[in-house]
Amino acid sequence: MSAAAAAIHRRAAAAGDLVVSELFTSLQGEGPSAGQTAVFVRLGGCNLDCSWCDTPYTWRWDRHDPRAELSVRPVADVARQVLEQRAPRVVVTGGEPLLQQRALLELVARLHEAGRLVEIETNGTIAPAPRLVEGVARFNVSPKLATSGVRTSRRIVPDSLTALAGTGKAVFKFVVTDPGADIPEVEELAASYGMESVWLMPQGTSGPEAVDGMRALAEAAVPRGWSVSPRLHVLLWGDARGR
Numbered sequence: 534m535s536a537a538a539a540a541i542h543r544r545a546a547a548a549g550d551l552v553v554s555e556l557f558t559s560l561q562g563e564g565p566s567a568g569q570t571a572v573f574v575r576l577g578g579c580n581l582d583c584s585w586c587d588t589p590y591t592w593r594w595d596r597h598d599p600r601a602e603l604s605v606r607p608v609a610d611v612a613r614q615v616l617e618q619r620a621p622r623v624v625v626t627g628g629e630p631l632l633q634q635r636a637l638l639e640l641v642a643r644l645h646e647a648g649r650l651v652e653i654e655t656n657g658t659i660a661p662a663p664r665l666v667e668g669v670a671r672f673n674v675s676p677k678l679a680t681s682g683v684r685t686s687r688r689i690v691p692d693s694l695t696a697l698a699g700t701g702k703a704v705f706k707f708v709v710t711d712p713g714a715d716i717p718e719v720e721e722l723a724a725s726y727g728m729e730s731v732w733l734m735p736q737g738t739s740g741p742e743a744v745d746g747m748r749a750l751a752e753a754a755v756p757r758g759w760s761v762s763p764r765l766h767v768l769l770w771g772d773a774r775g776r
């Protein structure tokens with residue numbers, strides 16, 4: 534991490550605040566709630582560096598300026614802004630949102646108390662605390678495959694995947710780049726961790742990549758009883774930010 538980004542995260546952690554990248558209202562584009570209106574809270578910082586990451590502006594500080602991209606915001610402020618929206622659903626994503634679990638707990642508790650359905654998008658490397666599990670409607674866990682370019686010991690953390698699977702609130706959504714290499718890896722992970730809900734999602738940030746990818750993934754998903762996730766925001770708006 535860059536020195537500037539580290540300083541921002543230290544300042545937020547000391548105050549119990551959140552490091553926020555962006556906040557917007559859109560349609561959930563991925564997974565079981567695809568098509569539903571949701572407020573997105575995108576937090577800054579990540580512990581992985583996937584080669585194809587579509588949000589490098591949350592963590593890739595050799596190409597983006599953390600002082601321009603990140604803001605440190607009190608939890609109460611973020612909760613108020615989310616609750617101003619009529620959307621029944623909130624998607625907390627990033628970057629990796631569980632890196633900020635202490636402040637995240639407070640945000641999720643407030644939103645849950647207000648009757649919002651909170652989904653967390655996570656890479657599965659960090660176990661959730663019981664109080665976080667309580668307030669969350671679903672974890673959309675996206676464990677990374679070898680084709681992400683991240684080495685195994687960083688992207689697969691067995692205790693964390695076991696803990697997430699054990700919440701009973703997790704679905705597992707795998708980004709597929711190369712079906713020939715990726716599907717056998719998904720099968721192995723699904724069996725090892727008892728993943729009951731497996732979703733395949735095409736890698737890509739353009740409409741044609743999403744459509745062609747989904748068509749190819751249907752061939753692998755259907756015989757295995759798995760699901761295919763769209764990238765609805767990509768189909769509608771391409772790679773636009775804040776969508």
Ligand SMILES: C[S@@+](CC[C@H](N)C(=O)[O-])C[C@H]1O[C@@H](n2cnc3c(N)ncnc32)[C@H](O)[C@@H]1O
Pocket residue numbers: 579585586587588626627628629630654655656657673674675706708734735736737738
């Ligand atoms: C940007 S990540 C943030 C949450 C968390 N860090 C994670 O990876 O799950 C949100 C979702 O987008 C997926 N994603 C990121 N870049 C993608 C790409 N180029 N094509 C398809 N999915 C992508 C991730 O796998 C994850 O499911």
Ligand SMILES: Nc1nc2[nH]cc(C(=O)O)c2c(=O)[nH]1
Pocket residue numbers: 559560561562563624626627654766776
């Ligand atoms: N519309 C829309 N749906 C999404 N679902 C998960 C997203 C994410 O970046 O985590 C995402 C996103 O960035 N946009």
Ligand code: SF4
Pocket residue numbers: 579580581582583586587588627628629656
């Ligand atoms: S874990 Fe998520 S946010 Fe982090 S680099 Fe990978 S896709 Fe991007």
Ligand SMILES: [Mg+2]
Pocket residue numbers: 587588
């Ligand atoms: Mg996204």
